[in-house]
Amino acid sequence: MNMKLRTKPRPLQKLDAAIPRLSPHFQQLPAMKEDAAIQQKGFSGELKVDYYLDYLATNYTILQDVYLRVNGKNVQIDSLVLSQQAIYIVDSKNFNDTITFDTTLKQMTRSDGKVDKGFEYPITQVQNQQFHLQSWLSQHNLPSIPIYYFVAISEPSTIIKVHGDTEAIGKIVAHAARIPSMIMEKEQQITEQSVNKIQDGKIGKIILNACNVFDMDINKKFSIKKMDLLPGVICTECGLLGMERVYGGWRCRRCNMFSKNAHLNAISDYLLLVKPYITNRECMRFLKLSSRNAATRILSKSGLIYVEKGRYWVKQ
Incomplete structure (x- = not known):
């Protein structure tokens, strides 16, 4: 097996x-x-x-x-x-x-x-x-x-x-x-x-x-600072960084593709590259959302667990 x-x-x-x-x-x-x-x-x-x-x-x-x-x-x-x-x-x-x-x-x-x-x-x-x-x-x-x-x-x-x-x-x-x-x-x-x-x-x-998981700090290796990582949702079709939030999902302004869940990749990027947890405020900034409630809804449906004591979201 x-x-x-x-x-x-x-x-x-x-x-x-x-x-x-x-x-x-x-x-x-x-x-x-x-x-x-x-x-x-x-x-x-x-x-x-x-x-x-x-x-x-x-x-x-x-x-x-x-x-x-x-x-x-x-x-x-x-x-x-x-x-x-x-x-x-x-x-x-x-x-x-x-x-x-x-x-x-x-x-x-x-x-x-x-x-x-x-x-x-x-x-x-x-x-x-x-x-x-x-x-x-x-x-x-x-x-x-x-x-x-x-x-x-x-x-x-x-x-x-x-x-x-x-x-x-x-x-x-x-x-x-x-x-x-x-x-x-x-x-x-x-x-x-x-x-x-x-x-x-x-x-x-x-x-x-x-068994452990092999990992590497690429931020240290390549001198990447948090400010170097551009925020936004990446289009899964054409790769454009900066999909627009529309009713029910995300729309690419270049190829016009619509996606309900394109934000999941962006959240995964944040947890990989920035830190292993994310707050509502950080989600708003990284996904370029104008509403805190929208960030909360997205995070609650993203498969993450909310840690009340720290007021952040982590992977299960």
């Missing part, structure tokens, strides 16, 4: 929310757009790998986007597949063109035919993840569970080359479509060696309960 499904990473949610609310002249805007594009590419690659791992969901326990605290450090693992015999780490990589693994120098390069660019060696990455996960399991009195790892290349058009030990890389690295069969092949290999069955569902729940 899929015990933990992947959602868009919170730093990417914040970037997607902030970018449309900044002036085109904001100094850090190009860097933010570049960062968002890189994160979106990684997220898209992970979703492609998830599609194939889902084939295993009937007989295996799957956790996506695992984020654990181990020995004072945060450890992020793209996917864990748990069977009754072992745990499999699957690390997703989304590269185009040609990638080359150098098993002697322990490095990976990507080439578009003109320029070669170096990247952190994926095998070392998953080996580190294996080490940290083993430490975490040991600390939770689960020391005897075998852990194996694979690197999934999400794009089927990506050409994989090897300088050095091709056989060793071929046992670990493959296009995403092959990873489920590689896991099942490994299962067959270790069946005769395995004596004690693992309660994969129970262990999955233990890991799930310990």
